[in-house]
Amino acid sequence: MKLSILGCHSATPRTNTNPTAQVLEIRNHMFLIDCGEGTQVELRRHKIKFVRIKHIFISHMHGDHYFGLVGLISTFRLLTREADLHIYCPKGLKEVITLQMKLADSWTNYKLIFHELDSNTSELIFEDDKVEVYTIPLDHRVYTNGFMFKEKDRDRKLDMNAILNRDIDVAYYRKLKQGFDIVDNKGELVENHSVTKPGRKPKSYAFCSDTAYNETIVPIIKGVDVLYHESTFLEQHKHLAEPTKHSTAIQAAEIAKRAEIGTLILGHYSTRYNDLECFRTEAQTIFDNVELAEDGKLFEF
Amino acid sequence: MKLSILGCHSATPRTNTNPTAQVLEIRNHMFLIDCGEGTQVELRRHKIKFVRIKHIFISHMHGDHYFGLVGLISTFRLLTREADLHIYCPKGLKEVITLQMKLADSWTNYKLIFHELDSNTSELIFEDDKVEVYTIPLDHRVYTNGFMFKEKDRDRKLDMNAILNRDIDVAYYRKLKQGFDIVDNKGELVENHSVTKPGRKPKSYAFCSDTAYNETIVPIIKGVDVLYHESTFLEQHKHLAEPTKHSTAIQAAEIAKRAEIGTLILGHYSTRYNDLECFRTEAQTIFDNVELAEDGKLFEF
Numbered sequence: 335m336k337l338s339i340l341g342c343h344s345a346t347p348r349t350n351t352n353p354t355a356q357v358l359e360i361r362n363h364m365f366l367i368d369c370g371e372g373t374q375v376e377l378r379r380h381k382i383k384f385v386r387i388k389h390i391f392i393s394h395m396h397g398d399h400y401f402g403l404v405g406l407i408s409t410f411r412l413l414t415r416e417a418d419l420h421i422y423c424p425k426g427l428k429e430v431i432t433l434q435m436k437l438a439d440s441w442t443n444y445k446l447i448f449h450e451l452d453s454n455t456s457e458l459i460f461e462d463d464k465v466e467v468y469t470i471p472l473d474h475r476v477y478t479n480g481f482m483f484k485e486k487d488r489d490r491k492l493d494m495n496a497i498l499n500r501d502i503d504v505a506y507y508r509k510l511k512q513g514f515d516i517v518d519n520k521g522e523l524v525e526n527h528s529v530t531k532p533g534r535k536p537k538s539y540a541f542c543s544d545t546a547y548n549e550t551i552v553p554i555i556k557g558v559d560v561l562y563h564e565s566t567f568l569e570q571h572k573h574l575a576e577p578t579k580h581s582t583a584i585q586a587a588e589i590a591k592r593a594e595i596g597t598l599i600l601g602h603y604s605t606r607y608n609d610l611e612c613f614r615t616e617a618q619t620i621f622d623n624v625e626l627a628e629d630g631k632l633f634e635f
Numbered sequence: 636m637k638l639s640i641l642g643c644h645s646a647t648p649r650t651n652t653n654p655t656a657q658v659l660e661i662r663n664h665m666f667l668i669d670c671g672e673g674t675q676v677e678l679r680r681h682k683i684k685f686v687r688i689k690h691i692f693i694s695h696m697h698g699d700h701y702f703g704l705v706g707l708i709s710t711f712r713l714l715t716r717e718a719d720l721h722i723y724c725p726k727g728l729k730e731v732i733t734l735q736m737k738l739a740d741s742w743t744n745y746k747l748i749f750h751e752l753d754s755n756t757s758e759l760i761f762e763d764d765k766v767e768v769y770t771i772p773l774d775h776r777v778y779t780n781g782f783m784f785k786e787k788d789r790d791r792k793l794d795m796n797a798i799l800n801r802d803i804d805v806a807y808y809r810k811l812k813q814g815f816d817i818v819d820n821k822g823e824l825v826e827n828h829s830v831t832k833p834g835r836k837p838k839s840y841a842f843c844s845d846t847a848y849n850e851t852i853v854p855i856i857k858g859v860d861v862l863y864h865e866s867t868f869l870e871q872h873k874h875l876a877e878p879t880k881h882s883t884a885i886q887a888a889e890i891a892k893r894a895e896i897g898t899l900i901l902g903h904y905s906t907r908y909n910d911l912e913c914f915r916t917e918a919q920t921i922f923d924n925v926e927l928a929e930d931g932k933l934f935e936f
Contacts (some may be wrong), residue, residue, distance in 0.1 A: 345710075345713050346675065346706075346709075346710040346713055346714075347673075347675060347676050347706070348676065348679055349666065349679050349680050351674055371671065371672060371673065371675075371703065371706045372648075372673055374647065374648060374672075374675065375648050375649065375650055375673065378650050379650050395735075395738040395739050396739050396741070397705065397706055397709045397735070397739060401705060401706045401709075402672065404698065404702060405647075405648070405672045405698055405702045408702075409646075409647040410649075412646050412647055413647075424738075426734075426738040427738075429734065430731075430735055430738065432732055432736055433730065433731055433734065434696075434698070434728075437696040437725075437727040437728075437777070438696050438697050438698060438777060439776065439777050440697070475740065476738070476739060476740050542696075564837055571806045
């Protein structure tokens with residue numbers, strides 16, 4: 335599981351900071367999460383092949399989370415993309431994009447499929463044989479979802495010593511990896527656990543931005559391996575967090591602690607701060623395992 | 636008259652090229668012309684104070700000419716701008732911007748005034764005591780205007796030797812600069828031309844992008860000091876210019892020659908070309924005084 339931070343700052347793009355966008359690489363998927371202005375250039379800078387992005391998740395309709403989307407869709411068209419593109423987003427985004435395509439008299443030559451969300455409870459919005467994606471309803475000034483990416487259980491590993499002691503046809507290996515019991519060449523039952531070991535534990539990632547401190551998400555993200563939680567403010571500006579429905583570093587850490595997650599990544603910093611280490615310092619008063627998002631940073635888990 | 640090229644490439648923003656945006660500084664105005672994605676960051680890079688931009692001119696509704704506008708408007712709001720902002724644009728842009736503000740539940744705290752254009756003949760769209768701006772109807776795939784910026788006649792210069800030979804009250808100097816005859820302290824008529832010289836010749840600038848080769852603009856831009864004319868293609872791709880309604884470098888030069896303009900600036904290059912000097916070489920077979928726009932370049936006239 336690799337997470338590329340293309341941008342992790344709030345509000346306005348500047349010469350040295352980008353608004354929110356990140357790419358999660360998980361089981362051969364490249365999921366783009368949020369798409370602030372300039373995201374397509376950052377994708378190029380990170381040498382992420384456009385065609386590998388087939389699913390885009392937009393948290394909410396504030397510009398620093400989606401103003402780069404219409405340009406990306408338009409660039410995909412100019413590059414004669416053919417693959418379908420799925421966009422998971424709040425209601426309204428489809429109208430914004432189609433209005434601009436209509437005015438440009440330029441429709442995509444690939445299928446553009448909007449999955450407009452309006453539920454206030456967590457729901458499964460994507461699933462294939464390897465990954466599931468759930469919404470995480472957040473508490474912000476407009477309708478906002480975080481997203482939870484969960485690997486499905488991985489194949490069991492074959493215990494080759496045990497297998498070679500039994501007379502098992504190679505054709506059954508796939509069934510064994512999938513956890514089934516089989517019958518060997520002598521007609522005897524082979525219990526799965528006697529010849530396989532558990533596969534690697536499936537990984538999970540939760541993206542929560544933007545949101546006020548919100549304990550109702552704790553059961554949804556319980557035990558997640560990696561949590562990206564916004565921390566727009568430090569403690570000294572806590573009074574700004576409440577009216578703007580953002581979080582402080584300490585509040586993000588409090589959520590991480592309650593949800594018993596693995597690693598907390600902080601981000602969505604207000605542009606008023608120059609020294610990001612203060613975010614880590616404050617969060618670590620509550621929760622140990624804290625990382626700082628930075629534009630251009632790659633996390634591997 | 637200063638022209639800052641923020642971006643001069645067509646189609647998609649890339650790590651090393653920006654889509655169209657430029658700032659014309661003329662008689663204390665800072666006019667922003669087109670506003671592709673990333674323009675607000677380029678304005679910061681050029682240290683152009685946001686508050687000095689009060690008038691934005693959008694040529695047409697293709698993304699590489701306006702996708703940066705909604706972000707700029709939004710940033711102005713976050714920076715608590717108070718000054719009015721005027722936007723001259725094709726019909727439809729107001730709907731695009733207001734829809735996005737509605738979805739974000741974020742209205743500007745400054746006055747945002749759209750001047751939506753739909754005329755197919757040149758019209759005066761801005762005027763104050765120093766500058767006039769006219770549209771230049773262009774021939775592109777969607778409704779498109781170029782813009783012509785003309786300084787008004789400048790004040791006449793006082794001929795101080797001639798003035799001191801007459802008994803003229805200082806209070807009359809302003810009238811003399813404005814071209815009026817006056818009466819001196821002896822009651823004698825002072826003919827204006829006897830004590831003043833012509834002021835500096837007023838400057839003019841025409842922006843023409845995007846457009847097919849279109850001779851109907853020649854009378855409108857006749858004799859302009861500086862013409863920015865798109866040249867998306869070189870001669871080898873002339874066959875692409877016609878269906879896409881763009882121009883070649885030679886066509887831009889042909890317009891410059893027919894309109895007897897001063898300096899031709901080429902731009903809006905297709906991203907397929909690496910060596911821009913070829914644009915100059917081809918244009919100079921028709922018209923001598925050719926400059927190449929480059930992202931980040933400042934022209935002073």
